[in-house]
Amino acid sequence: MTAATLSQPSTVPVQFTPRPARGAPATLTTACSSCHLKELCLPCGMSGPTVDRLDGLRFARRRVKAGQPLYRAGDAFQFIYAVRSGTFRSSLAAADGREQVSGFSIAGELLGLDGLAQGRHASTATALEDAEICAIPYDHLMELSTGSPDLQKAVGRLMSREIVREHGLMLLLGSMNAEERLAAFLLNVSQRMKVRGWSPSEFHLRMSRAEIGSYLGMKLETVSRTFSAFVQQGLLEVDKRHIRILDLERLARTVESRVH
Amino acid sequence: MTAATLSQPSTVPVQFTPRPARGAPATLTTACSSCHLKELCLPCGMSGPTVDRLDGLRFARRRVKAGQPLYRAGDAFQFIYAVRSGTFRSSLAAADGREQVSGFSIAGELLGLDGLAQGRHASTATALEDAEICAIPYDHLMELSTGSPDLQKAVGRLMSREIVREHGLMLLLGSMNAEERLAAFLLNVSQRMKVRGWSPSEFHLRMSRAEIGSYLGMKLETVSRTFSAFVQQGLLEVDKRHIRILDLERLARTVESRVH
């Protein structure tokens, strides 16, 4: 529920893209059932036979170089993308040119679902480091799921998951102060690292202070100051973008420490 | 992308509700094709034959009294709801008990899609005035759409629309000041009124200043002050919850007037 001028990219000159195949000219094809990321991409209770069914779906793999867009706001919606490696930043542009980061995606996560509503992507997704993705043709996925209630439900859950994710961000943006925001961000990153089998207490952030700030609704200086405050409180060790969480529990309490 | 503690209602004691049929014991059933709201509920390019197909779907109508919940966070997800009349407030609860309004729904709009991801609703929907809704069994809708690519796509678009809506709210919460927020809110209400054939320049708000503030991420006093400021600037006439927009265009410029 916001002014149309904010949420619609429709005022932007349409950039229809029969996109020059960025990266690989010959696209590899892969099968989901043999992918080592399958529990991450499709964790919504998809069981054996349903995953097998997914193998009817052959999709393209593509490389995206650091700084390159995977898709842009206004691009025609064709694919949903699964990140195989690397990190992406999704951002929204307001009518006046302001831009805001709306999310980060790492290996095993999906992006691009926002394009379905309008037939065009509402956001721009940019690689923060060299990355590799699976491009899943949405039409094809729909065909496959016709007649497969399981798959159909799984796709629905994927979309709903995105809605729930944004719910959390709204809570954050609407009612938290700087320390709570950054703590929530770090805990979230930590948990996603953990799910992937990487260390939940020590990781390398791929995004700048400014990008974190844009995502969390605060200025880059405030992000930096808040990192420093956490270090002083003994919660973190920070070396530029390398983070080590020293006291996860106290960090978690920070999020809920609305004094009032 | 936020801490799990924020977005998950899973820490809340499960409130499974074989809900006492609130309202009507005997549920009326209706057909979509004869509903005067059908262009509002399902505006995503659903054409004649597809709507006819919807008529295989018979669903319950239910009345909800002002102040009563339609569903609560944690309730098992069964239905998506179409508002026939009245207004609903959706709200999220953080782990520490803080609550935040995540949206308002008026006649012709859908709600409840957030429950799909977890099989339980993530938010609570409460009637702000006496209301009437259609409860559409999600399982049944899925069955119907199996074998109907059109209907399937339409459902997908509905979900995506919700994602895009939340995008707009994120932009608002992340980067606007008080005047911009309230202006964006009023413009949004105005447009939704217009779509429904009601006056876009004069309407009655069903929610309190506190609820508007919660939704926009500001305190009720600030909402009140900002209303007063708009009145002084000659943008609005305000009589409690009755609003008349005097200068829509200048109000729209307010939203984009990031001085910067």
Added chain:
DNA sequence: CGTTTCCTTGACTGCCATCAAAAGTGGTGG
């Protein structure tokens, strides 16, 4: 008619944005 809830307005405070400067980092080419 009393009680409660909602709204408005005022005074003060505090958090974070803004402006500014300096140090650190990485890449490029002489």
Added chain:
DNA sequence: CCACCACTTTTGATGGCAGTCAAGGAAACG
């Protein structure tokens, strides 16, 4: 190797917007 540049990050000083606390009035309710 080092000079040079562009960019990121950190830290300090200051100011403004909105939060907080408080009080009074208006409307709604039982």
